[in-house]
Amino acid sequence: MFLKAKRIFAFLLLLTFMITPFGNISMASRDEAVQGSASKFVLSRKEVVKGNEIVLDYQSEEEAEAVLVYNTPSGNKKEVHLDYNEDSGMYSTAITPDEAGEWTIDTVLLNGNNVSSSSYELDFKVFESVKDQYGKEGPFIYDDAFQDEPKVLVSDLNQLISQVYGIDQQGNTTELTVRIQGSGVDEVFNVYNDGSSVITDENSSKYQPGSYTLTYIIEGGSDVVKTLHIVSDVADSNFVRLSGEEVSLSANTEVARVAGKNRYGTSVEISKNTYNKADSVVIANGTKFADALASSSLARNLKAPLLYAAGSKLNPEVKAEIKRLGAKNVYIMGGFAAVSREIEAELSREKLNIIRIFGGNRFETSIEIAKQVKKFKSQNKAILTNRDSFADALSAGAYSAQNSIPMFYTTKNKLEAKTKKYIKDSGVKEILVVGGAAVVSNNVVKELTSMGVNVKRIEGSNRYDTSIKFAQTYYNNPSTVVMASGMDFADALAGGVFAASKNASMVLASEKLSSAANRYVTASGVSSIYILGGEKAVSGSIFSALSSSETTTPQPAPAPVPQPKPQPTPKPNPSTEGKIKIMLDPGHGAGSKHNRGFIGGNEGDSNWAYHLILKEELERRGFIVGTTRPRKTDDPSLAARGQAGRGYDLLLSLHTNATGTKNLASGAEIYDDVNPSYSNKTLALKLGNAIARSQGIRMRGVFYRKLDNSTNWYGVLRNNEAKNGFLVEHCFHDNPTEIRNYVRNYRKVAVASANALAEYYGMK
Ligand SMILES: [Zn+2]
Structure with a gap:
């Protein structure tokens, strides 16, 4: 996949602006103006240290060529073009501001039409240095959100731990290590910069009520030590998040x-x-x-x-x-x-x-x-x-x-x-x-x-x-x-x-x-x-x-109940009735058209080749398997890929990763659906661990990439209609050792993945 925008619409944009001055399309109809302002722009952050990236997405399901003009702190104008992004399915760009101070929006152009910039929050602030922004040099541990001696349920532990994050020398958030000690536990975890998982559902039972010490460790910076108490009763928790208990109803409900x-x-x-x-x-x-x-x-x-x-x-x-x-x-x-x-x-x-x-x-x-x-x-x-x-x-x-x-x-x-x-x-x-x-x-x-x-x-x-x-x-x-x-x-x-x-x-x-x-x-x-x-x-x-408050006397539903009446029996879980259906989505299309940084081949070709092997391994274990790309040359839209999941238990969008920078990165990642109704972190972790282990690389984590609080950044997940959906980054394809190793071991990775899925769905 691509971490940065591609410039495939650059020609179209250029054309638009060549025409505009002659007045052919400069008149904004009401519809277009409305369409523009009902959609929105999302900035990845509103404060940044000079030289770092801010990602700007235009969130709209409609096609739109967007151009923003900023007033820079020194009083100049800077034009920013948003290009189609193949992973999010939206228009996007990365800005690397080169001047410290307030950047304010001057003009927003959508499809060449000037729309009101006041309906968007597009301004951002640039700091000269990390010290300028935070009052100290990086790297350091940012812990302002952590309350003193919190009392939490074990189910809230991940949420609490991830409130603390690292700031590196450049001012970007970075991963930390955390050591948890107390009540018979002494474990070390990585905490990633989006706060993705440290304690899994499976090992959470280790954490009994009692007092614990958290030591956050950042490379090149000072440790931070925190105390927390794990409690078993929701009434004792002072952690502000949903905490819960079981319910027993009266017999007549x-x-x-x-x-x-x-x-x-x-x-x-x-x-x-x-x-x-x-x-x-x-x-x-x-x-x-x-x-x-x-x-x-x-x-x-x-x-x-x-x-x-x-x-x-x-x-x-x-x-x-x-x-x-x-x-x-x-x-x-x-x-x-x-x-x-x-x-x-x-x-x-x-x-x-x-x-x-x-x-x-x-x-x-x-x-x-x-x-x-x-x-x-x-x-x-x-x-x-x-x-x-x-x-x-x-x-x-x-x-x-x-x-x-x-x-x-x-x-x-x-x-x-x-x-x-x-x-x-x-x-x-x-x-x-x-x-x-x-x-x-x-x-x-x-x-x-x-x-x-x-x-x-x-x-x-x-x-x-x-x-x-x-x-x-x-x-x-x-x-x-x-x-x-x-x-x-x-x-x-x-x-x-x-x-x-x-x-x-x-x-x-x-x-x-x-x-x-x-x-x-x-x-x-x-x-x-x-x-x-x-x-x-x-x-x-x-x-x-x-x-289950089973003394229930069957009760006529209350007064004006229109028919048909809902069934008071839960639907059987699809995982126990017959076969499990998995839709495979090999990312991108064929050839180098969609490629970026892939060493020794093309991502779309590799994804397709791997999916054939995974399909075989899954079918061997009794899964019903579909594909969004029956032919290598197929390249369906992100919406079509997501919708192909309809009626399936799981959609797997198969990819390899790229950093887009000169730094070599390593490991596997899984992006889970940000909507809790579709998310399945337990399965994502299980699959990710299997994929990483089979290649001898690390599992970087389960991540949630959002456009806003409720929407997936990845177009395929946004459109997913399967019960669960993941975008899987098997390794980094701009890391030569890693991609060669992955390509040589397709079968091994597929076997490990299929085994993990079979085990989860009880199909072994
Ligand atoms: Zn990809």
Whole structure:
């Protein structure tokens, strides 16, 4: 794979700029402007030491030639071109700023059109030296986030340990070694600069409750020593993260899971459990939370389900659901970057009436949605939440839907002018701010108060806690509770209308429940609990714990239950019913076209050759194996590669790595899905260890490369529809020893990989 952008669109860019001055394409249509600002740029960091790289991604599923013009600290202008990146499937570039000081954005050009730069956060700051940025020379250990003597559950240990990281001589984050001693344990681990795993699920049982000493060691710098206490009871933990316990329900509580194969399928299942028919459906992007979150109240008023779309084609289950409901109208949330023209055209071909609701950005789209809601019900209340963070707002979706309360967005410190104006003009008198001052500051609260708005804030120590505070405040004594994943927005938001239809509160969960959540759902009045999403979203352990309170008298579901009723039995785990299906994706295409730094061949050819051997070894062990490249010359899009995983247990995108620098690197890496619903770190580690061991190289770790908090940087993982998906970097192909060794040992690596997979899936 490639760590840097390729320049295959350079010619196209040049052409664009040759034409622009003559006026042929300089007129920005409204659509294009909207499309531009609804997508976003992501900077890998906002502060950097001179001479280091900042990676700039343009996150949009649409093709776009992007050029940014910066004002440099010395008052010059610098043009930055973003090129297509074959791994992320997006436009990207690495900037190496050569001047210290503030770099501010001057102009943003998308497809040659000048779009407003104010809707993006693109400014960054460059420091002269490491000392200039941190007050001391590198290398050193950065430990500011580590609290004094934390008390943690063993399940939170990795998260805690990785709060500390190294800064090298150049000011970049770097790996550390950590030694853990105490209570009969003395072990040394590497901690990588993205905080990837140190303690695996398998060896976590070694860490018994007690006191431990952590010694962080960095080459060429001073050690840092920390004390921590491992506790066994969640009530004793002071570590701010979900901590959990098992749940025992009262005998009369019925539990049902509403889940599809993925977020699209789950939104369909939720719809089926809410409506027998509907005149309208609401469609929002299934990978970006903002429009979906704001649309809950509109969907409820339209008596419509919230369904998801992404890319250029409707999910077939979503399409079938629109037919089943007999819908005539489709309300599309957001601009073309959110829900594409192709999908709109597909819906039009079904003779559906399309109403697209959008503004220039998520602030404006939420205002447009509020205007629609106002047609149904005038409301002097509103909900305000941070535009970049769905975590706290998830629990508000059901409440917003049930009470027709519009939801608006703000940045942390300042209300957008348009939002402020709408709040004033539409007569909002009361605003519920969701989240603490870290997401919506007291400045914003002051701004609202000075407008004569009464402000109430709901906050918890984390998203799970916030959801419980919300539930306790607005749904005291509920008879029905809906549970959804707190790590992803999709199920909770699609479930907002469902929860509203049942007067139910929304409680967030993932692997376990907090004590407060446990108390809330086990309260005597709760007779039904619906769990949204598959086991990866809300874990099986909660579900079994809940449903195994086996004195259950079969209970008619509560009052207005539309059919068909969800099945209160968990789906059998595909790993135990028949054969396991693995989709292999040999990275890139054939020949040197996609190559970079590969010594003695081409990456795409090597990936393809290796996959044939791995396929053979997997089939020998009873797996059903598919391929995204039946022929060597095939080069499907990243979306097609990811979607090929549909119906499979695992998608493996096979690659070799390159540093892009003169430094030789070594080892194997696995990139796991950043979405916890698809992630499987246990399997990733197992496979990565087998791959590394078979070549006699080290396993560098399981990594999570993100575009933002919820999206994969790798295009193939972003589009993956298999139950789990990994991008595997078998070794470094610009390291001559390593690549030659790998190519000579394809069979050995394939055997080790197939054995690891067979063992995991119980197929040996
Ligand atoms: Zn590759």
